[in-house]
Amino acid sequence: MDKVIIDTSAWIKSFRPHCDKALSDLVKDLIIRGRVLLPGIIKVELLRGTRSQREYDRLSDLLKGL
Numbered sequence: 001m002d003k004v005i006i007d008t009s010a011w012i013k014s015f016r017p018h019c020d021k022a023l024s025d026l027v028k029d030l031i032i033r034g035r036v037l038l039p040g041i042i043k044v045e046l047l048r049g050t051r052s053q054r055e056y057d058r059l060s061d062l063l064k065g066l
Contacts, residue, residue, distance in 0.1 A: 002035065003035055003036070003037045004030055004035050004036055004037065005036075005037050005038075005039060005042070006027060006030070006036060006038075006042070007042070008042050008045045008046060010023065010027070011027070011042070011046055012046070012049065014027040031066070036066050037066075038063060038066040043063055046059060046063065047059060047060060047063075
């Protein structure tokens with residue numbers, strides 16, 4: 001099974017409430033199928049963009065499973 005690295009910009013777009021449904025569905029599908037690789041640099045970029053400690057903690061917990 002091939003693994004996929006999702007670019008930081010795609011992650012950010014997929015988090016937005018009015019995200020393109022196709023992108024959101026693709027990211028969800030890749031996660032569910034266990035196909036996502038999350039390099040440390042992308043994880044750091046995502047966590048650095050959080051606006052509060054609560055948001056940081058929540059996102060950090062969600063990303064631990066990848």
